[in-house]
Ligand SMILES: [Ca+2]
Ligand SMILES: [Ca+2]
């Protein structure tokens with residue numbers, strides 16, 4: 001009888017351990033961001049992971065005049081090669097999951113063209129299905145046009161948020177899994193966020209237009225994007241939940257900030273690119289990694305820095 005019970009307990013224990021492992025796997029299933037370099041003259045994209053040594057993949061994607069819009073359109077956790085051709089309003093996406101090619105033409109940019117404004121591509125997951133949506137921000141009237149992935153890019157939504165002169169800074173600031181429409185208003189140094197969870201609006205003055213590069217992302221790992229700027233080698237992060245400001249010196253004035261989650265723990269890592277080297281300050285441990293990857297004529301690209309939000313406001 002005793003023997004029977006210990007066998008039973010063993011089985012229970014095995015089951016318990018299996019569940020724990022599955023749970024740990026599920027929690028750590030956020031995929032690590034990769035390093036991507038793009039040469040806009042040749043349209044060759046080179047990608048490698050942050051951990052493996054040496055090898056990279058290269059792919060030619062897009063033509064002259066295309067805007068690079070990498071994002072995770074197929075929802076496998078990895079960034080897909082994608083370009084947007086403003087002249088025709090066509091998005092060309094190569095899914096990372098199975099190499100599936102998608103071509104979506106959506107010409108909502110005519111209004112802007114008539115007014116001599118340049119639309120801004122703002123792909124992100126606004127409908128919260130885990131896949132990036134195709135999206136455009138119109139700087140003439142502050143309208144966000146979103147072609148949802150949930151509808152397989154057949155249905156669109158429109159939100160009016162922001163005004164001419166603003167810089168779009170979409171991110172999931174309230175942590176509900178949906179990207180919030182948000183803009184930075186240079187003349188007031190103000191972030192204006194339309195939270196998707198409640199519809200509540202957040203207005204917060206942070207950063208200096210003309211000096212800072214806008215780098216909103218979740219550096220604290222609470223699932224909510226923080227308001228953040230990169231100023232000449234120093235990161236200034238405002239946590240919307242705790243209202244705390246973190247200042248972290250990591251970089252140089254002439255470096256390009258490339259924040260992303262390179263170790264896949266769900267928290268954005270501080271990172272910058274300079275002179276052919278990626279410097280990544282990994283969250284968690286923390287651990288500093290320096291990876292040589294990049295050649296003359298190439299620019300670093302990740303899902304954050306591809307967005308027009310990550311530009312110095314002048
Ligand atoms: Ca993908
Ligand atoms: Ca989506």
Ligand SMILES: [Ca+2]
Nearest residue numbers: 172176178196
């Ligand atoms: Ca949200």
Ligand SMILES: [Ca+2]
Nearest residue numbers: 261265267283
């Ligand atoms: Ca991380």
